[in-house]
Amino acid sequence: MSTEPAGMTVVLGLGGGVDYELKLSAPVMERLVGEYRIRDGELTSPATVNTERELVISILTYLKKGGGGEHFVASSACLSAFAERFPTRATLGGTSVRAAKEMSRLGVPSTLHLVSINDVIRRLLPAGCDYICSDDRDTFYPHLIVQYDQDLRIRAGDIDIRAPFPNRLIYVNDPANGSMLLSPGLGELLSTARLFLISGFNAIRQARLLDRRLSTLIGHMRQLPAGAVVYYEDAGFHEPGLSQRLRDALLPSIDVYGLNEDELQAYLGRTVDLLSVPEVAAALESLRALIPVPTLVVHTKYWAAAFGEDAGRYAGALDGGILVASTRYSHGDDHTGEQFEAMRRRPRRPESVAFAAALEAKMGDAVRCVPGFRLDVAQPTTIGLGDAFVGGFLAATYALPPGRLSPA
Structure with missing residues (x-):
């Protein structure tokens, strides 16, 4: 009533x-760090996200401090490419x-x-x-919602980070x-x-x-x-x-x-x-x-x-x-x-x-x-x-x- x-x-x-929701996993992220040859010194949030490489750097930067955030992404293609690497769930x-x-x-x-x-x-x-x-x-302009758990650890190259808190990130290309x-x-x-x-x-x-x-x-x-x-x-x-x-x-x-x-x-x-x-x-x-x-x-x-x-x-x-x-x-x-x-x-x-x-x-x-x-x-x-x-x-x-x- x-x-x-x-x-x-x-x-x-x-x-x-x-929203397309996904949860980060260490094996996928570590493979991406290797593929894109990302270094620890690059882990500062990029002003713009135009490529999947920049998207991965942005995510790792947040994960390192346990932070959450929301960003515009210039390329919807890089959102789709990243989402296809994980199981996703469609929600409102x-x-x-x-x-x-x-x-x-x-x-x-x-x-x-x-x-x-x-x-x-x-x-x-x-x-x-x-x-x-x-x-x-x-x-139809789905948003990418990236979730990660506390203590998720990413080790690849010179990167060795562990999320101090769980959080979520929002990446959007939605006219x-x-x-x-x-x-x-x-x-x-x-x-x-x-x-x-x-x-x-x-x-x-x-x-x-x-x-x-x-x-x-x-x-x-x-x-x-x-x-x-x-x-x-x-x-x-x-x-x-x-x-x-x-x-x-x-x-x-x-x-x-x-x-x-x-x-x-x-x-x-x-x-x-x-x-x-x-x-x-x-x-x-x-x-x-x-x-x-x-x-x-x-x-x-x-x-x-x-x-x-x-x-x-x-x-x-x-x-x-x-x-x-x-x-x-x-x-x-x-x-x-x-x-x-x-x-x-x-x-x-x-x-x-x-x-x-x-x-x-x-x-x-x-x-x-x-x-x-x-x-x-x-x-x-x-x-x-x-x-x-x-x-x-x-x-x-x-x-x-x-x-x-x-x-x-």
Whole structure:
């Protein structure tokens, strides 16, 4: 049964598409290092990825530090060539689409704004999820999603690296999301929205095109009813310089601005010890000076925190986001209600519990911090964790009181 109040909707946008997911293996990567004669000194992320060799260097650079990221790839052929070396799985991707799937499981229906549609998307869209699409043709631009496990070791030539953490990488050549054409029907859809998720603009690579799309979006958003919550989820911009341009245009309209630990550290230009109260407190203060929104939400492997004037309002939503993301991490894309309920009963990480209490004591009512669960998973799912967090967060924000988040 739907938990949605009569006449009010959840609108999730603005892109999305098909993902080809794969998991790295040492034998394939070591063979590629040998074939392309890649040296350890080359392991710095290339500014552009035009060839399979540059793609391998980019992946190894991230693996070496256990990082995650998203990149535009100039050649779709090199994505296909790399994907053919591994078993792959087709799933739906994009923050809005994955969030919709998690919300559907929690009994909260939504409407997606898509920029690309095809039979794979139609087949895999979750129950209780409607959509509009800005393109009346079928198009197919799959994204490559690369997942790697903690302790994956690559030894070839003078390269000997071991991943300190599990993570995921996104490589994209997608003209539809890169254009982000908005449907003329978006404004009417927003006129009954209680929640509106904005994501996907990071794929646009031309400043003038981004400006036009933002202007159009702001026009549509004028139809949002009073009291509607606008949530923006950050992501790695294919052209990093455009991030500020988006913030200049949209910050006055955003209620909650979400981002992960990689994006936090990228904005600050420094590494942050995520279990150091002084470092995180300083990071949150610096970030809010850069992104002055009512509420910042930062979600990490250890905890999730809301910082700002409405932080207390979102404590239950933070917990909901952690619960959904942790279940996905532990059990994958097709986790069950039983696994979800079992996750709710798991203990929290002791170091995260201590950190959260100390951060709130230091920063007072301006911050709410919820510790993550203690998880020991041999082969975790690292793809879509931020998207799952957003789905859980929005479901709790929208219709469910704190502490009562459960699958339908």
